[in-house]
C-alpha cells in the first residue's frame with residue numbers, strides 16, 4: 473500500500489450533545505499518528521467554538537458549517553427543533569464548507585471521517601473515490617439495535633405495540649436480554665416518518681458500505697455483539713473507550729473546586745449527579761431528587777445547568793451547605809475517578825457510562841431519550857453495574873432506596889467488584905497490543921493509504 477505524502481482528511485461532526493468531542497479526541501490521536509496528514513474539522517460555529525476553545529492544533533483546522541437556523545431564530549424550548557433544522561440543511565452545508573477547505577488548504581480530500589449519523593458522507597466519499605469511516609459515539613447495544621432495524625420491524629410487523637413490548641430480541645446476537653420496549657425510539661415505536669428516525673434508518677442501511685465503522689467502545693465489553701457486527705461491516709473497529717485515550721492529558725479545569733471538595737469526603741460516600749450536556753429534568757423530579765438527597769444525608773456533588781436551580785426546594789442549598797455542593801459544571805472525568813465518589817446518578821449517555829466504568833463507580837439511571845433507556849437496561853440487567861429508577865421517573869422514596877442499596881449495601885459492593893473487572897478490560901484494550909490499540913493501528917493504515 474502506497475503511503476500518501478500529504479493526505480487531507482475531512483472530518484464531519486454532528487454538532488449536538490456530546491458527539492463532536494469524542495470524534496475530535498479520535499482525530500487528535502490520528503493527527504499524532506500521521507504527522508504528514510492535515511485535517512479539516514467541520515461543525516457548526518457554536519460546536520467548533522467549544523471544541524477548539526483552549527487548544528491550538530496545527531494540523532487540525534476548524535471550518536464552520538451552516539446550522540440551518542433561520543435568521544433571527546428564537547429557541548422556544550423544543551430541543552428537537554434545532555436538530556431537525558440542521559438535518560434539513562445537510563448535506564449542502566457540509567459540501568459548501570468542504571469546497572472552502574479544499575480551496576484554502578490546496579489539497580484534495582483523501583478520506584472522510586464522520587459521525588455515524590451523517591450517513592450521506594458515504595455518497596460524498598464514493599464520488600471522490602476516497603474511504604469513508606463513520607464513528608458511532610454510543611455503545612454496542614444501540615448500534616446493533618439500529619443495524620437490525622429492518623429485521624426488527626419485519627419480525628414485529630403483525631403485532632400491536634403492547635403485544636411486542638416484552639418480546640426478547642433473541643433473534644439478534646447478544647440481545648437476548650433486551651426486549652422491544654428497551655429499544656431507542658424511532659426503531660419500532662414513535663413516529664418513524666419524522667426527521668430523526670428517518671436519518672437513523674438511512675444510517676443503518678448505509679453503514680455496511682463504509683470502508684470501516686469505528687466505535688467508542690472496546691470489544692471485550694460485549695464480545696458477542698462485536699463478533700456479529702464484524703460480519704455486518706467491511707471492518708468494525710472498537711477503538712475506545714476514548715476517555716482513556718485522550719491525547720491531551722491536561723486535567724480539565726476545576727473552577728468550582730469539585731475535586732478539592734471531594735478530597736474532604738470519605739471514600740465511596742458521595743453521590744455525584746449529572747444529566748449530561750443537554751438534559752434538564754422536569755421540575756418535579758428535581759424537587760424529588762433534592763428531597764431524597766437531603767433526607768438520606770449522603771454527601772452529594774450536583775452538576776446543574778440551565779434553570780434547574782430555580783426549581784430546588786426553598787432553603788435547600790442553605791440547609792445542605794455542609795453536606796453538598798451544587799455547581800454549574802464539574803470536571804466529570806476527574807470526579808468519577810475520585811475515590812470519594814460512591815455512586816453516579818446519570819441519564820446514561822454513553823460518554824458518562826464510559827467515564828463511570830473507568831472510574832469504577834456504580835450508576836443510578838434516569839434515562840430520557842435515544843439510547844439512554846437501552847443503556848439503563850444493559851447496566852442494570854446485563855452488566856449488573858447500575859440500578860434504574862422506578863418507572864424511569866425520580867421519586868423521593870425510590871431514590872433514597874437505590875442510593876442506600878448502592879452506597880451502603882452488599883449490592884453496591886458487588887457492583888464495584890464487577891466494575892473493577894470492566895475497568896481492567898478497558899485498560900488492557902487500550903494498552904500495548906490491546907484490541908483497541910490494534911484496531912486504532914488499522915484505522916491509521918486506512919486513513920493514510922492512497923486509493
Ligand SMILES: O=c1ccn([C@@H]2O[C@H](COP(=O)(O)OP(=O)(O)O[C@H]3O[C@H](CO)[C@@H](O)[C@H](O)[C@H]3O)[C@@H](O)[C@H]2O)c(=O)[nH]1
Pocket residue numbers: 488489490491609610746747748749750751775776800801802803804805820821822823824825827841842843844
Ligand atoms: O458537569 C458536567 C456534565 C457533563 N460533562 C461531560 O459531558 C459529557 C456528557 O456526555 P454523555 O453522557 O454522552 O451525554 P450527552 O451529552 O447527553 O450525549 C449525547 O450523546 C451520547 C453519545 O452518542 C448519547 O449516548 C447520549 O444519549 C446523548 O444525549 C461527558 O463526557 C461528561 O464528562 C462534564 O464534563 N461536566
